[in-house]
Amino acid sequence: MAPREPRAADPLAVAVGNASLLGAGYLILGRRALFWAAAVVTASLLWLTYRSAETWCELLVVLWWATVVGHGWWLARRHPGAGPRRAQRLLALALTVPVLAAAGWVRFDAQGVQDEVADARADGDCGAAADAQEGVEFRHRLVAAPLAARGDAVVEACVRLDTAGGYLSGGLTGDLDSLESGFRRLGAVLGESGNERTVRATLDRFLGRLPTDDGCLTVTIADWLREHAAGPEDLTGPAAATAARVAPGALMDCAADFMFTEDWPDARERYQRLLDEYPDDTHADAARTGVRKAGLAIELDRISGLVEAADSMGSGYCRKPAKYSQAPAYRKGRIRAVFVGDTEYTDKLPEEWRTDTAHASLVVCADEAEAGDVVETCQYRDHNGRIGSVRFNKLAVRVKGYALRTGKLVVDRTVQMGGESCPGVLRYFDALPSRMAVTPSDGDVRDAFGPVVGR
Structure with a gap:
């Protein structure tokens, strides 16, 4: 059976009607088969874009939009009776303008949400980024899927940073394996562009909790940060700087704890280490006094042991x-x-x-x-x-x-x-x-x- 000839129509009205991606131009032409075929393709492309959230899918939609607009114009121009028709143009405009306006507004709104997410990430505020991304709804994901996906990626990175922060917190108890896992996860997120500020905020929250209340534990953590913290300079630099900041005071506190428990050799070792590694620190004078006191205590312990063992002239x-x-x-x-x-x-x-x-x-x-x-x-x-x-x-x-x-x-x-x-x-x-x-x-x-x- 021969294909049905299009009815006489205004080419501009047909093109405008098809610009709505609703296939209205084909209905004006009386081509219902093309209308349903176009509807299926449009729905499929929109669903593909929604599911994949890839830019190339949006490009396919644009290409399809241009194709149906051009195709409708071409079909209408072939008819001998083609010409301007006011009623058809008004109908086409009535259908297309609201659709395009709504799509444009949704994309504009989606861009606003993503701007908020980007600003929050730039400030290193994962909580604000997640709150902003909560504003993304189905319409945004349908019409502006890649934009919404970028916000999802930011939130997902923040979730990973939250996990890394949990491991870092475990390191504050002396679990060095947990500390290593935390830094490894920070490095992985930092390797993804745009996460510098949020990673640094997570790291700063951890480093800001140093020193701990336990001087000897803080020394252990500081040693690890200085010697084993792996990753780019954005991680190792602040970690080493914090280790240098807290180590002298932690060494003093640790030595004082050993002095209290009369563990004189370990106390002297901590005091001497402070003098060796931080000779210009404000604690240096106190450390020198501590070395002397601990040394005297070691001497006294040794002498006391010899005295207690002297039960004859030859012992x-x-x-x-x-x-x-x-x-x-x-x-x-x-x-x-x-x-x-x-x-x-x-x-x-x-x-x-x-x-x-x-x-x-x-x-x-x-x-x-x-x-x-x-x-x-x-x-x-x-x-x-x-x-x-x-x-x-x-x-x-x-x-x-x-x-x-x-x-x-x-x-x-x-x-x-x-x-x-x-x-x-x-x-x-x-x-x-x-x-x-x-x-x-x-x-x-x-x-x-x-x-x-x-x-």
């Missing part, structure tokens, strides 16, 4: 004397001392002669007591009635004194303790002994050891 401090730089200087005269070694008799010395290791100027090592000078000899009758002589000796104790500040030997003598001898009743086992030691009183012990400590 602990008595075997390996050492110095404590903070000890009072040893001077002849009345001094306070720590007595170690065999303390059978030194335990009887007055408390005012003693002190603890931290305040002593002398460490006195006492050996086991031996027989000293003879005091007197007395006669006793043994169990069998025989008379025998018993010689009573003083108690002799070898004493070595070390100046605690220098660890040097300053006293090396044998002291002798007198005491009660020749008691009225002599208690013994088995045979009558030929020699016995006197029984010293506390006063006798003080008299013997007094010269050692200037008493």
